[in-house]
Amino acid sequence: MHISFLNHANGRYFWVAIALVGASIVAYLLQEPHQTPNGGTWLGYTLGTMGALLILWLIYLGRRKRNFAAGWGTVRGWVSAHVYLGTSLLVVATLHTGFQFGINVHTLAYVLMCVVIVSGLYGVWAYRTYPEARNELKRSQTLDDIFLQLEDIDGQLKRDVSALAADIRGVVSSAIDRTEIGGGMYAQLAGVDSSKVMIDGNVYPNTDQVRVVAWLVQRLSLAEGSETGKLSAVVRSYGARQKLLQVIRSDIRFQALQEAWLYLHVPLSIALLAALLTHIVSVFIYW
Amino acid sequence: MFEIAVIGAGPGGLSAAARCAELDVEHVLLESSPKIANTIQKYQKGKHVMAEPGILPLRSPIEFDAGKREAILGNWETGIKTVGVNIQYGAEVKAISGSQGNFVISLMNGEEVLARHIILGIGLQGNPRQMGVPGEQSEVVQYTLDDPGEYKDESIAIIGAGDAAIENAIALAANNKVYIVNRKDEFARAKEGNLNLIMAAIDAGTIECYYDSSPAGVEALDGGDFPANLLLKTATGDAVVPLHRIIARLGAIPPRKLVESFGIEFPSEDQNAIPALTSQYESNVTGMYVIGALGGYPLIKQAMNQGYEVVEYILGHDVKPADNDLLAAKLNGLPYELEVDGVLALMQERIPVFADVNALQFRELMLDSNVSMPAKGDVIFKQHDYTNTFFTILEGTVEIEVNPTLRITANAGSFFGEMSLMSGRRRSASVYAGPRCIVIETPRRSMIKLISSVAAVKRVLDETFIVRTIQQKFAPDTPIEELQPIAARAKMHQFQPKEVIFKEGDEADTLHFIRNGSVTVSIEIDGRDVVMSYVPANTPIGEMALLGNTTRSATVKAAVKTETISLDKESFSLLLERSAGLKERLQAMVKDRHEQNVALQSNSESSDLMSFLMGQGLGEATDVLLIDENICVGCDLCESACAATHDGTSRLNRKAGPTFAHIHVPTSCRHCEDPSCMKDCPPDAIQRGGLGGEVFIGDNCIGCGNCERNCPYGVIQMAYKTEAPSNYWSWMLFGLGQKPGRGKAAVVGESSFKQAVKCDMCKDQSGGPSCVRACPTGAAMRLSPEDFVDLVNVVR
Known part of the structure; x- marks a missing residue:
């Protein structure tokens, strides 16, 4: 039960990767002493060919995971191998360079590879x-469920304030209308909240709904008679709304953090493929 | 005086009347509604009607072929005009008296029709229940709704609170002012989905509901904006609602009562029972014949063939039934020099369990069955196979291998395979063919139909099941004869879901063996029921306390509808005496259970998770898709993979469904032990097969939607077949076509229609279920309930 890609087949690919790394290091240390470590030695070519084939295979995951009819292993197994063998590439390719770096397309390919890994x-x-943090945050509900609850609470608040004084009505409905969720990439990753509220004709920032809650609490202290009970119900509902918004915002942020790396990983893999081809072609041209 | 009166202008009745007309027999066709084929009229517009079973030839003066509802009805209307059928519309039958040669049919409108013979083809839909108030015959009152789109800007009252009423109300509310009249203060009978829809509509004010209200009358109005008033008795007094239209959806009166009032007998109280008929469709009332769905033949073509045949029989012509050639082909190769009827009679004579079955039913059974002559030593089925057909031995013997040390020989005339038939579980033994044996294999559905209509078959199967169970599970080395007295004292019990079988602290006086269904074992901790374990069918329960001679240490409840066989204390002691080693084996089992209990008891979260899984009905599952939310990244590759490997429609909905702790139960087929979807499939298109026991829908699905409605878990959808997915590389490199497994797939062809689709556990894919294989993180898993204990016990 609960076999994730990390412990797939009892970590088979972890051990494969360890063996690959170990063999590469041993070969590197044992190579003929009078030879300068270089991509051009027999070992250099071996490690380079292995690395290049590995890169092609690693990129092929993009195809394999959409090849739903394939009977060749599970995607979990592929991902497991992708992770461990991809990491081992860091060692294999570094040994291939013989620690010779420069300002050239060869080092560019190496750097791109490191960023991708x-x-x-x-x-x-x-x-x-x-995933675990988000599941705990939402207490096993879906984001859609929470949006539905927010909708309900917004409707409830609008109904409740309709019987209250005009200033309360104005502030609460402007706070609801000017609540912002999500936004651009940066706003999502950093969890920026640019919600606003209009009070006495002026628009104020209302990050995390703090401003409106403070205003409502202040207003509650001035309330009299039947208004007190109704307004304190509104304050309570608003507190619940604030919590829901926190959950929604955190979940969107977590999701962005969970997915953002792919926007680097995938395009740079393609760039790496281009740089790798250039590297190989140029090496053979200037041989 | 007519020679033949046909009641009901459905496919069977139309065919019968047309045959009468063709042969110039004096006849009348009585139809209660104003149109022919009332049931088919009620299908939605443009619905594709199939002509299953494909292998059966049509024999009728009127045409029928698969096609659109309108085309079929059109053909029939032309057909009966061409041959000159004498049809009376609006002729609802109230009662029948008299006897053959002199039947008197009284109609609701007071008329009487005289006939020598009667053919009943009234189907199973029944007549809609009327409002039962003055003015119910008014023109504004209707009992069906064909196309909600026909009505706009009207005030319409829907009477009733069932699913049909709610569905009509919701559909009409889009363009009309709709009232719904509910006799109670809640919508207790509605499905959950409909309940949510109607409550939301009432809250939003789009539908106005009169609770605790019943109609008192309909009053026609002259002039004015509205043609009628609906008078209502409400909890707060009388109300008058001006309306354009009243639609009463009060359910139907099942036809059985009416049919019984004609003198026709049903063999049992079972609601699926069908009247006993001769091989010529004649009922116990001489001269009164029954055809079509009422006689147990739900398909259009069968009913039409019977309509033709029954007229021939009444006229004394000797015709072979349309299925004769099919049966002849099936029985071809048997070593008998006999006609089809002769072979069938021989079978009934030789096999006692079929002796009490009437000839017509047996013929139907044989049409569904297969006859084979396996060579000596051939495997008929293997232990742990997921098949559930029923076998009878016509000649020779078979060897039943219960375990490596116990082989039983079954002789001609006896049967086997009844354990899986009854429990829905895997085969409990392997069976090998003996010398010169001939076996008949009957599908589960046909056997279940037979068991519900012939009491003798049920009794024989039950008795055998009990004695064989006792032998297999408790006393493998004891001969059947010695176990008979113990079996005779055993009792059968039925439990509803959540019903208590025995309670913690009760005195232990019986041992239960779970025949089908499954149970949960729970104990009370701090006033709370904590579920300890789940016990599937084919397992004994309650032996702990009997062995130790103590009180019950836990409460056992049915997880789903469950049947058990119980043995009392004395029988149990007798059994222990007669079967060496039984005590030791049971003690070992008890020890295992104790260990399991301790593991669960120490972790209340596990126990809550177990209760949650059982609460989702997973106790009746055999293989369920679960998702570990702690590692699911929400990529939906599972859905894409499912769609890509199954004609473009995903059979699982990842987001839908409940979650407890980190375990999510997506909406997807769990391949129930006793699948509700299989219960009412007219072409028998839903099958269970293979080693995985998957339940799947075949291509002969006629798109009736019964299974979609019958599935309690909402995992069956009606969908069009779609085009093959586009090429990956052209999508990847040039953005051409659809993303694999995503996007809206195109409907193929003009004549396509919706068929039922559901998870088939990727039976046609090498490598197993594609949802699990496509999951990149390992969050998706498929389990059977036996694995739940391991699942909930993983400490994370």
Whole structure:
């Protein structure tokens, strides 16, 4: 039960990766002492060919995961191998360079590869962290459920304030109308809340609904007679609304953090493929 | 005096009357509604009607072929005009008296019709229940609604609170002012989906509801904006509602009562029972014949063939039934020099369990069955196979291997395979063919139909089931004869879901063996029921306390509808005496259970999760898709994979369905042990098969939607077949076509129609279920209830 891609087949690909890394290091250390480590030695070519084939295979995951009719293993197994063998590439390719770096297309390919792998490692962490955090945050409900609750509470608040004084009506409905959820990439990743509220004709920031709650509490202290009971009900409902918005905002932020790395990982893989081809072609031209 | 009066102008009745007309027999066709084929008239516009079973030839003076509802009805109307059928519309039958040669049919409108013979083809829909108030015959009152789109800007009252009433009210509310009149203060009978819809509509004010109200009359109005007033008795006094239209959806009066009042007998109280008929469709009332759905033949073509045949029989002509050639082909190769009827008679004579079945039913059974002659030593089925057909032995013997040390020989005339038939579980033994054996294999559905209509078959099967169960589970080395007295004292019990079988602290006096269904075992901790474990069918329960001679240590409740066989204390002691080693084996089982209980008891979260899973009806599942929300990243590759491998429609909805802790139950087929979807499938298109036991829908689905309605878990959809998915590389590189497994797929062809689709556990895919194989993180898993204990016990 509960076999994730990390412990797929008892971590088979972890051990494969370890063996690959170990063998590469041993071969590197044992190579003929008078040879300068370089991509051009027999070991250099071996490691380079292995690395290039690995990269092609790693990129092929994009095809495999959409090839739904394929009987060849499970996507979980592929992802497991992708993660472990992809990480091992860091060692294999570094040994292939022989630690010779420069300002050229060869090093560009290497750097792109490192960025892709590091973004992938972040992805592993994100996939193991955020789904659980989001599920706990939402207490096993879906985001759609929570939006429905928000809709209900908004309707409830609008009905409740309709019997109250005009200033309360104005502030609460403007706070509801000017509540912002989501936004651009940065707003989602950083959890920026640009909600506003209009009080006495002026528009104020209303981040996390703090401003409107403060105003309502202040207004409650001035309330008299039957207004007190009705207004305190509104304050309570508003507190619940504030909590729901926090959950929604956090969930959107977590989701953005969970997915954002793919926007680096995938395009840079394509860039890496281009740089890799250039690297290989140029090496053979200038041989 | 007519020679033949046909009652009911459905497919069977039309065919019968047309045959009479063709042969110039004096006849009348009585139809209660104003049109022919009332049931088919009620299908939605443009519905595709299929002509299953495809292999059966049509034999009727009027045409019938698969096609659109309108075309079929049109053909029939022309057909009866051409041959000159004498049809009376609006002729609802109230009563029948007299006997063959002199029947008197009294109609609701007071007329009487005299006939020598009667053919009943009134179907199963029954007549709509009337409002029973003055003015109910008024023109503004109707009992059906064909097309809600026909009505605009009207005031309409819907009478009734069932699903049909709610569906009509919701559909009409889009363009009309709708009132719904509910006799009670809630919509208790409605499905949950409909309940939510109607409550939302009432809250939003789009439908006005009169609760605790019943109609008192309909009053026609002259002039004015509204043609009638509906008078209502409400809890707060009388009300008058001016209206354009009243639609009464009060359900139907089942035809059985009416049919019984004609003198026709049903063999049992079972609601699925069909009247006993001769092979010529004659009922116990001489001269009164029954055809079509009422006689147990729900398909259009069968009914039409019977209509033709029954007229021939009445006239004394010797015709072979339309299925004769089919049966002849089936029985071809048997070592008998006999006609079809002769072979069938021989079978009934040789196989006692079929002896009391009437000839017509047996013929139907044989049409569904297969006869085979396996060579000696051939495997008929293997232990743990997921098949559930029923076998009878016509000749020779078979070897039943219960376990490596116990082989029983079954002789000609006996039967096997009844354990899986009854419990819906895997085969409990392997069966091998003996020398020169001939076996008849009958599908589960046909057997279930037979069991519900022939009491003798049920009794024989039950008795055998009990004694074989006792032998297999408790006393494998004891001969059947010695176990007979114990079996005779055993009792059968039925429990509804959540019904208590026994309670913690009760005195232990019986042992239960779960025949079908499943149970949960719970104990009370701090006043709360904590579920300890789940026990599937084919397992004994309650043996702990009997062995230890103590009180019950836990409460056992039915998880789903469950049947058990119970043995009292004395029988149990007798059994222990007669079967060596039984005590030790039971003790070992008890020890295992104790260990399991301790593991669960220490973790109340596990127990809550178990209760949640049972609450979702997973106790009757055999294989269910669960998603671990802690590692699901919401990529929906599971849905895409399902759609891509199944004609463009995903059979699972990942987001839908409840979640408890981190376990999510998406809306997807759980392949129930006793599937509700299979209960009422006219062409028998839903099958269960293979080693995985998957329940799947075949291509011969006629799109009736019964299974969609019968599934309590909402996992069956009606969908069009779609085009093959586009090419991955042209999508990836050039953005051409649809994303694999996504996007709206195109409907193929003009004549396409919706068929029922559901999870088939990817039986045609190598490598297993594509949802699980496509999951990149391992969040999707497929489990059977036996694995739940492991699932909930994983400490994370």
